Amino acid sequence: MVASAQNKEAGSAAVSEGVVQGRPIKVVAILCNWCSYAGADGAGTARLSQPHDFRIVRVPCTGRVDPLLVFKAFEKGADGVLISGCHPGDCHYSEGNYYARRKFELLRRMVPHLGIEPERFHYTWVSASEAARWQEVVTTFVTGVAELGPREGRAL
Amino acid sequence: MRIGVFICHCGTNIAGTVDSRAVAERAAELKDVVHSEDLIYTCAEPGQAAIQRAIKELGLTRVVVAACSPHMHEVTFRRCVEDAGLNPWLFEMANIREHCSWIHADDMQKATDKAYEIVKMAVAKVRMAEPLFSEEVDVNKDVLVIGGGVAGIQTALDLADAGLRVTIVERQSTIGGIMAQLDKTFPTIDCSACILTPRMVDAAHHENITIMAYSEIDRVAGYVGNFKVDIRRKAAMVDWTKCIGCELCMQRCPSRAPDVFNSGLAETKAIYIPFPQAVPKRAVIQTDYCRWFQQGKCRVCERVCPAGAIDYEQKDEIVQRDFGAVVVATGLDVFPWEDHYPQYGGGEIPDVISGLQYERMLNASGPTGGHVHRLSNHEEPKTVVFIQCVGSRDESVGRPYCSSVCCMYTAKQAILTKSHCGMDTEVYVFYIDIRATGKGYEEFVKRAQTEFGVKYVRGRVSKLYEEEGKVIVRGVDTLLGNQVEVPADLVVMASGIVCAEGAPSLAQSLNISYDEFGFFKESHPKLRPVETNTAGVFLAGACQSPKDIPTSVAQASGTAAKVLVLLAKDKLKTSPQIATVDQSRCVSCWKCIDVCPFSAPEKQELRDGSVKSHVIETVCQGCGICVATCPVNCISLKGFTTDSLIDQIEEALLT
Numbered sequence: 120m121v122a123s124a125q126n127k128e129a130g131s132a133a134v135s136e137g138v139v140q141g142r143p144i145k146v147v148a149i150l151c152n153w154c155s156y157a158g159a160d161g162a163g164t165a166r167l168s169q170p171h172d173f174r175i176v177r178v179p180c181t182g183r184v185d186p187l188l189v190f191k192a193f194e195k196g197a198d199g200v201l202i203s204g205c206h207p208g209d210c211h212y213s214e215g216n217y218y219a220r221r222k223f224e225l226l227r228r229m230v231p232h233l234g235i236e237p238e239r240f241h242y243t244w245v246s247a248s249e250a251a252r253w254q255e256v257v258t259t260f261v262t263g264v265a266e267l268g269p270r271e272g273r274a275l
Numbered sequence: 276m277r278i279g280v281f282i283c284h285c286g287t288n289i290a291g292t293v294d295s296r297a298v299a300e301r302a303a304e305l306k307d308v309v310h311s312e313d314l315i316y317t318c319a320e321p322g323q324a325a326i327q328r329a330i331k332e333l334g335l336t337r338v339v340v341a342a343c344s345p346h347m348h349e350v351t352f353r354r355c356v357e358d359a360g361l362n363p364w365l366f367e368m369a370n371i372r373e374h375c376s377w378i379h380a381d382d383m384q385k386a387t388d389k390a391y392e393i394v395k396m397a398v399a400k401v402r403m404a405e406p407l408f409s410e411e412v413d414v415n416k417d418v419l420v421i422g423g424g425v426a427g428i429q430t431a432l433d434l435a436d437a438g439l440r441v442t443i444v445e446r447q448s449t450i451g452g453i454m455a456q457l458d459k460t461f462p463t464i465d466c467s468a469c470i471l472t473p474r475m476v477d478a479a480h481h482e483n484i485t486i487m488a489y490s491e492i493d494r495v496a497g498y499v500g501n502f503k504v505d506i507r508r509k510a511a512m513v514d515w516t517k518c519i520g521c522e523l524c525m526q527r528c529p530s531r532a533p534d535v536f537n538s539g540l541a542e543t544k545a546i547y548i549p550f551p552q553a554v555p556k557r558a559v560i561q562t563d564y565c566r567w568f569q570q571g572k573c574r575v576c577e578r579v580c581p582a583g584a585i586d587y588e589q590k591d592e593i594v595q596r597d598f599g600a601v602v603v604a605t606g607l608d609v610f611p612w613e614d615h616y617p618q619y620g621g622g623e624i625p626d627v628i629s630g631l632q633y634e635r636m637l638n639a640s641g642p643t644g645g646h647v648h649r650l651s652n653h654e655e656p657k658t659v660v661f662i663q664c665v666g667s668r669d670e671s672v673g674r675p676y677c678s679s680v681c682c683m684y685t686a687k688q689a690i691l692t693k694s695h696c697g698m699d700t701e702v703y704v705f706y707i708d709i710r711a712t713g714k715g716y717e718e719f720v721k722r723a724q725t726e727f728g729v730k731y732v733r734g735r736v737s738k739l740y741e742e743e744g745k746v747i748v749r750g751v752d753t754l755l756g757n758q759v760e761v762p763a764d765l766v767v768m769a770s771g772i773v774c775a776e777g778a779p780s781l782a783q784s785l786n787i788s789y790d791e792f793g794f795f796k797e798s799h800p801k802l803r804p805v806e807t808n809t810a811g812v813f814l815a816g817a818c819q820s821p822k823d824i825p826t827s828v829a830q831a832s833g834t835a836a837k838v839l840v841l842l843a844k845d846k847l848k849t850s851p852q853i854a855t856v857d858q859s860r861c862v863s864c865w866k867c868i869d870v871c872p873f874s875a876p877e878k879q880e881l882r883d884g885s886v887k888s889h890v891i892e893t894v895c896q897g898c899g900i901c902v903a904t905c906p907v908n909c910i911s912l913k914g915f916t917t918d919s920l921i922d923q924i925e926e927a928l929l930t
Contacts, residue, residue, distance in 0.1 A: 145927065145928050147924055147927055147928070153788070153808055156344075156346075157346060157788075157808070159373065159374060160344045160347075160370075160373040160374070162373075162378065163344070163373025163374055163375075163377040163378050164373060164377065166377050166378070166380065167378060168378055168379070168380065168381060169378045169379070171379055171382070171385045171386070171389055174392060174393065174396065174927035175370070175374055175393075176396070176920060176923050176924060176927070177345070178899065178915060178920065179852070179897055179898050179899050179912070179915055180898040180899055180900065182898055182899060182900035182903060183898065183899030183900065183912060183915060184903055185902070185903040185917065188917070188920060188921070188924070191921055191924060192924045192928070195924060195925050195928045196928045197924070197927075197928055205788075208783050209782070209783060209788065209789075210786070211786050211808065211809065211898075212786065212873075212898035212900065213786055213872040214872050214900075215872070215898050215899075215900045218870060218900055218903070218904065219903075222903070246788060246790075247788045247796055247808070248789075248790040248791065248796055249791075
């Protein structure tokens with residue numbers, strides 16, 4: 120308890136010194152190669168404007184995503200982590216996103232226990248033909264994280 | 276490590292928003308980067324030559340190209356670096372076009388900063404890259420064609436003529452598809468059956484073609500070159516090895532059933548053959564309508580069948596077949612307008628029919644023998660109204676797309692109306708726009724208007740209702756700005772096209788993508804229009820998007836060519852981006868075996884007698900599900916290692 124209180128103090132001290140305050144937010148978006156990455160490509164081809172503050176990491180399948188990667192991202196200073204894959208039933212590898220969904224659902228419930236606002240983690244499904252949906256998903260998520268602002272402190 | 280970075284301008288596609296030169300200059304400062312330059316068109320010959328020159332002259336050991344999506348040109352550049360002597364997997368693409376310049380046109384500074392960060396992430400990833408080597412697998416050269424419409428038949432005939440063995444799986448009891456139901460085809464007005472049925476017979480007689488009618492795809496496993504498919508032969512209750520297609524059963528059967536082939540305009544029998552030219556010409560019992568199956572008495576067909584083919588005990592049968600490639604040609608269905616247009620009577624007005632019903636009515640072998648009449652009183656109509664865009668270009672019914680064939684089939688049906696019912700018949704067409712883009716199409720519509728005097732009214736119809744024995748068509752003429760009312764005897768809906776029933780679930784068994792309307796998604800709309808993103812699965816015909824016959828056939832032949840390209844090789848190179856097990860750390864929990872959709876991991880006995888997991892290289896598809904599942908992290912996915920993903924994330928978060 121004492122330690123966490125100190126951490127909190129250290130965090131707010133950092134804010135007051137302007138270390139994190141005012142910096143742009145950083146969102147990591149982990150996308151599966153076959154659906155959501157292609158959907159984001161489609162959004163690009165259609166010139167659908169999107170917020171700047173997210174970076175895409177391509178994985179073959181959301182089934183490849185170990186939840187520890189998400190923690191790692193938060194540990195390294197991510198203000199938000201978005202994961203998107205093929206719609207359930209449409210996985211390029213038949214069932215990768217079913218395994219992913221189980222993990223991400225538990226992860227979603229666990230995130231607040233780590234002192235991270237639930238709005239900073241989101242998982243969803245965007246198909247290769249849903250360019251407009253990708254624009255909506257990424258805009259809503261990044262805007263939501265921007266409203267929360269940068270995360271204070273670096274610890275999980 | 277010597278990394279070379281190449282930043283593309285893509286003309287102004289990237290450089291219009293991102294300062295490619297500035298990105299190249301900043302990238303030159305990154306760790307291990309020994310060369311960084313910007314190129315106008317990296318994918319073009321001079322661009323590729325510059326990369327190859329730099330590899331040779333500067334001894335680059337890794338290459339990053341920052342340009343378009345890897346889905347666009349990753350293969351191009353891997354080949355490029357390979358030709359210069361580098362292992363192709365020591366290459367990484369940074370997507371600064373689709374994921375940066377094209378979506379951030381508003382702020383050049385921010386877009387440039389972002390492009391630099393995307394490059395930084397790619398450099399971090401390529402730093403972790405290792406040379407990878409492909410395995411080779413044998414290729415099965417048999418082809419599965421799903422759907423026996425005109426597209427499927429064309430692909431099958433082309434492939435069979437080239438010497439490949441083809442199996443057509445068709446869910447109806449005959450091949451032919453929608454085209455078999457059509458009377459004439461636009462813009463030549465030749466007889467649809469006269470063109471199609473000889474092709475159906477060709478397919479049936481071809482030594483390299485096997486037709487499995489009244490069958491459906493149950494399950495698809497495997498991968499390109501080696502698909503394992505379970506085909507469900509549905510129980511026809513007739514032994515097709517004995518049935519001779521004499522139709523005697525059909526004549527004598529006492530149970531009536533709706534005639535789907537005639538679009539519900541007539542009745543058929545519970546035991547039926549859809550039409551006289553059916554291929555194969557074999558009978559099927561529709562058990563829902565059969566007196567024997569419903570009431571337990573009758574067996575008339577069994578008594579009259581001269582071949583002893585009736586088998587009331589028949590069950591569905593699963594047949595397993597192996598194929599090297601799969602062509603999906605499942606075609607289309609007609610938009611069920613009755614469920615969506617209550618303002619048009621919702622199917623309750625007898626003299627309002629669908630385009631396909633009218634097609635059957637016009638057909639000489641149709642239920643009316645080619646005589647056009649009103650369904651209410653069987654009189655020949657004096658005024659016929661066609662309504663276009665019913666279930667097309669109409670967001671109110673969730674169909675924003677153009678079905679592409681309705682303008683033309685309406686023009687054809689309008690002309691045929693005049694020739695069937697006489698030139699003095701009044702024919703109106705309500706349209707939004709006329710889309711007549713094919714060869715000879717515009718001229719055909721003009722002929723309908725001038726030579727045949729079909730009256731085209733530009734505007735939507737708001738309401739249809741019955742009054743004094745007529746169907747009142749109330750609409751608007753947007754060119755004159757008038758309300759229009761036409762008392763019609765017969766109204767024909769130019770019903771749009773929707774995907775074939777069950778298309779999404781077929782896509783799911785094949786692991787291919789489909790859009791919100793159920794049309795299958797091609798790999799690239801321009802460069803890979805007949806391929807899907809699943810290697811070895813191809814598309815032909817209207818299952819990809821609404822198409823007319825010439826386009827479907829052209830695409831089907833294109834598809835055949837693409838299948839031949841794939842199967843011209845005796846062995847296929849597999850992707851080396853696969854999972855490997857560090858057996859020294861494997862705890863033999865077999866969770867990888869449980870989760871793998873492809874059965875790639877197997878138990879392997881080592882020399883010390885212990886049993887550990889081992890991934891079969893040629894079976895693994897590289898999804899990485901096992902990697903995220905392994906409790907001791909002893910499985911690694913080549914090309915997507917955990918370390919390389921963490922490095923990318925770190926780079927993304929460093930300012």
